[in-house]
Amino acid sequence: MEGGVAYENGLNFKATELTLGLPGSGETEGQGGVRNNNKRPMPTPETNEEESQAHKAADRGSRAQIVGWPPIRSYRKNSLQAKNSEGEASGMYVKVSMDGAPYLRKIDLKVYRDYPELLKALEAMFKFAAGVYSEREGYKGSEYVPTYEDKDGDWMLVGDVPWDMFMSSCKRLRIMKGSEARGLGCGV
Amino acid sequence: MDLSPKQSSPSESTRFPDEVLERVLALLTSPKDRNAVSLVCKDWYTADSWSRRHVFIGNCYSVSPEIVARRFPRIRSVTLKGKPRFSDFNLVPDNWGADVHSWLLVFASGCPFLEELRLKRMRVTDESLEFLALNFPNFRALSLLSCDGFSTSGLATVATHCKNLTELDIQENGIEDLSGDWLSCFPENFNTLEVLNFSNLITDVNPGVLERLVSRCRSLKVLKLNRTSSLDRLQRLLVSAPQLTELGAGSFSEELTLQQHAELKYAFGLCKNLSVLSGFWDASALNLSAVYPACSRLSFLNMSYTALQSPELASLLPHCPCLRRLWVLDSVGDKGLEAVGANCPSLEEIRVFPTDPFDEDMLHTVTESGIVAVSQGCPKLHYILYFCRQMTNAAVATVVRNCPDFTHFRLCIMNPGQPDHTTNQPMDEAFGAVVKACKKLKRLSISGLLTDLTFKYIGEYAKNLEALSVAFAGSSDLGMQYVMEGCSKLKKLEIRDCPFGNVALLSGLERYESMRSLWMSACNVTIDGCRSLAREMPRLNVEVMKEEGSDDCKADKVYVYRTVAGPRRDAPPSVLTFSGL
Numbered sequence: 001m002e003g004g005v006a007y008e009n010g011l012n013f014k015a016t017e018l019t020l021g022l023p024g025s026g027e028t029e030g031q032g033g034v035r036n037n038n039k040r041p042m043p044t045p046e047t048n049e050e051e052s053q054a055h056k057a058a059d060r061g062s063r064a065q066i067v068g069w070p071p072i073r074s075y076r077k078n079s080l081q082a083k084n085s086e087g088e089a090s091g092m093y094v095k096v097s098m099d100g101a102p103y104l105r106k107i108d109l110k111v112y113r114d115y116p117e118l119l120k121a122l123e124a125m126f127k128f129a130a131g132v133y134s135e136r137e138g139y140k141g142s143e144y145v146p147t148y149e150d151k152d153g154d155w156m157l158v159g160d161v162p163w164d165m166f167m168s169s170c171k172r173l174r175i176m177k178g179s180e181a182r183g184l185g186c187g188v
Numbered sequence: 189m190d191l192s193p194k195q196s197s198p199s200e201s202t203r204f205p206d207e208v209l210e211r212v213l214a215l216l217t218s219p220k221d222r223n224a225v226s227l228v229c230k231d232w233y234t235a236d237s238w239s240r241r242h243v244f245i246g247n248c249y250s251v252s253p254e255i256v257a258r259r260f261p262r263i264r265s266v267t268l269k270g271k272p273r274f275s276d277f278n279l280v281p282d283n284w285g286a287d288v289h290s291w292l293l294v295f296a297s298g299c300p301f302l303e304e305l306r307l308k309r310m311r312v313t314d315e316s317l318e319f320l321a322l323n324f325p326n327f328r329a330l331s332l333l334s335c336d337g338f339s340t341s342g343l344a345t346v347a348t349h350c351k352n353l354t355e356l357d358i359q360e361n362g363i364e365d366l367s368g369d370w371l372s373c374f375p376e377n378f379n380t381l382e383v384l385n386f387s388n389l390i391t392d393v394n395p396g397v398l399e400r401l402v403s404r405c406r407s408l409k410v411l412k413l414n415r416t417s418s419l420d421r422l423q424r425l426l427v428s429a430p431q432l433t434e435l436g437a438g439s440f441s442e443e444l445t446l447q448q449h450a451e452l453k454y455a456f457g458l459c460k461n462l463s464v465l466s467g468f469w470d471a472s473a474l475n476l477s478a479v480y481p482a483c484s485r486l487s488f489l490n491m492s493y494t495a496l497q498s499p500e501l502a503s504l505l506p507h508c509p510c511l512r513r514l515w516v517l518d519s520v521g522d523k524g525l526e527a528v529g530a531n532c533p534s535l536e537e538i539r540v541f542p543t544d545p546f547d548e549d550m551l552h553t554v555t556e557s558g559i560v561a562v563s564q565g566c567p568k569l570h571y572i573l574y575f576c577r578q579m580t581n582a583a584v585a586t587v588v589r590n591c592p593d594f595t596h597f598r599l600c601i602m603n604p605g606q607p608d609h610t611t612n613q614p615m616d617e618a619f620g621a622v623v624k625a626c627k628k629l630k631r632l633s634i635s636g637l638l639t640d641l642t643f644k645y646i647g648e649y650a651k652n653l654e655a656l657s658v659a660f661a662g663s664s665d666l667g668m669q670y671v672m673e674g675c676s677k678l679k680k681l682e683i684r685d686c687p688f689g690n691v692a693l694l695s696g697l698e699r700y701e702s703m704r705s706l707w708m709s710a711c712n713v714t715i716d717g718c719r720s721l722a723r724e725m726p727r728l729n730v731e732v733m734k735e736e737g738s739d740d741c742k743a744d745k746v747y748v749y750r751t752v753a754g755p756r757r758d759a760p761p762s763v764l765t766f767s768g769l
Contacts, residue, residue: 068277068684069659070545070575070602073334075360075388079469079493080543103553 257298265304317342321349329355336362347373368393412436426455434464440471457481466490498524525558529565537571556583584618598633604660647674668692690717726768
């Protein structure tokens with residue numbers, strides 16, 4: 001890790017520009033971070049969905065953490081880690097994002113018994129209406145559509161597979177704009 | 189120079205016999221006042237030396253134990269701090285030093301009536317704990333915070349041999365947790381404990397032993413349980429010790445029956461004197477409601493070990509009308525912070541820690557809105573520690589407009605070098621606003637994208653600043669120069685990953701002897717720069733920690749501190765000491 005860098009002409013904004021590229025938002029995703037960050041550049045929106053997700057997953061793995069940053073005491077870090085690993089053992093936490101919303105949430109899938117319960121919770125959490133699911137037409141006409149990434153990295157409509165299969169294969173959820181969700185799901 | 193108090197000097201500066209002077213001075217307890225008193229004249233120096241009961245040593249290497257024992261032969265209580273603060277974040281090698289043993293050896297003969305020892309960031313071995321327990325017959329109070337090197341066996345020797353122990357406070361240490369048997373080492377007739385904090389430990393203590401100990405110690409005021417302590421145990425302990433003023437609950441996630449919940453709530457209701465609550469690992473919303481009856485006098489609530497959501501916090505806060513200090517995780521979100529603003533008019537301190545500090549996808553759990561909401565409802569706020577992933581200059585300006593009395597302002601925008609997310613500008617104006625508005629500011633931690641302008645503001649306006657923490661900031665040597673020239677009361681400066689080099693380092697020549705210490709890591713300082721500094725200032729220790737594989741000329745981590753004890757002799761090979769002596 002190199003020592004400090006002198007900015008050449010003033011502030012070197014471009015290199016430090018942090019545009020928060022929201023999943024599927026279509027905005028230009030700039031390079032994140034600063035000289036000491038080993039991030040690779042975020043993918044441009046033209047790459048298709050699967051590739052950019054794979055990029056992101058690999059990125060997360062190779063991203064080197066800066067030693068001693070953020071400044072959290074080891075004791076607190078260990079306390080949190082213990083808590084998180086316990087959580088993983090007893091719950092099934094997956095991240096949920098929504099196109100256009102500036103935050104992510106984590107939910108425990110084990111808390112829900114079936115799709116209707118899950119959908120109701122998602123609708124309440126993100127304030128949207130998913131509409132009615134039909135096997136042939138998905139969530140036709142809805143402004144937002146719940147989708148998920150499965151173990152193989154494929155993006156599926158929530159509801160396409162039996163609940164148990166969904167529980168064991170869902171890695172993360174994404175509430176996509178209805179217009180983007182066309183072409184998702186099996187049997188199409 | 190004979191400083192014996194037996195010789196009463198006939199100078200005009202004192203008309204009192206020494207004994208009277210000592211009695212009068214004994215009424216002054218603050219170390220700062222005592223230090224000032226000792227500078228008045230020789231007689232006052234002597235009287236202070238003989239009557240000083242408590243010594244605070246902010247850097248264990250600034251003075252030697254021999255000097256301390258010789259000057260203050262009758263001290264009863266010592267507070268010692270060791271490693272640089274950044275050792276908390278793994279930036280200091282394990283074998284760096286700050287071992288307490290040499291201090292204990294000297295005190296055993298020089299200050300054998302020592303009663304209290306409070307250590308922070310020191311190395312403490314089991315051998316040292318045993319030595320302490322066996323060589324100080326009046327020993328009463330031991331507090332270990334952020335220390336390492338010992339195990340529960342060391343605690344066992346303290347419990348076994350310290351017959352008059354009133355305080356055992358084990359916090360946030362790197363302790364080797366071998367078993368819970370140490371608690372059983374308190375003798376069966378032992379009953380003097382007033383403070384017991386073992387929240388640090390994982391292994392469970394023997395069932396029944398704790399309950400019996402608590403019921404014997406009628407003066408027990410502070411009890412902090414560890415994570416494995418069940419709710420059942422807690423309930424019985426509360427019934428047995430309703431006089432507690434500070435409680436650290438254990439785990440709070442068990443499922444309780446209605447009956448158990450009612451019993452727990454009843455037990456909390458018995459505790460009319462609780463002013464501090466902490467612990468609560470993994471608290472469930474339902475269980476938290478059992479705590480409400482104990483909250484009416486609560487002044488400090490530490491919920492930073494459980495991921496409270498905003499509705500839970502919003503339900504809890506109305507029960508705490510006297511709350512002055514609150515620590516939470518950012519899981520409470522901006523909505524939770526709005527509830528703080530709405531319910532805590534007396535709030536003076538808030539700390540918001542990150543739930544997932546290393547997961548950069550977890551965006552926006554608390555944002556600039558949260559901190560603004562707190563400032564709007566809590567005009568008495570003077571201490572803030574805030575971890576977030578986005579901030580704006582305008583929000584910070586609003587916060588300090590609402591609360592101009594900040595003494596401690598610590599803002600950590602977790603992505604290094606991140607600008608104002610609405611304007612894309614640096615965060616210079618935010619910290620400019622802080623130092624302009626908060627005349628009483630003593631401690632400042634800055635973050636985000638920052639240019640030399642931030643430091644110009646700090647040097648110009650932060651005239652009472654004593655501690656400054658800087659990371660990934662600044663554009664040139666000028667930044668550090670501004671601070672060294674402008675902040676005349678600066679005591680501690682920590683810098684990491686900034687473009688400050690030898691010019692910046694040497695700009696502080698006039699300042700370092702009045703400071704406790706300077707830390708600079710991953711900056712542009714070289715070995716030669718350190719050598720020059722040491723040559724110019726012989727009463728400073730200039731230490732360089734070399735990292736493996738770095739260039740020979742680079743000073744990877746620099747630690748500079750004033751000392752009257754000369755260069756230290758216990759530094760490991762990876763620490764180079766430069767001295768002008």
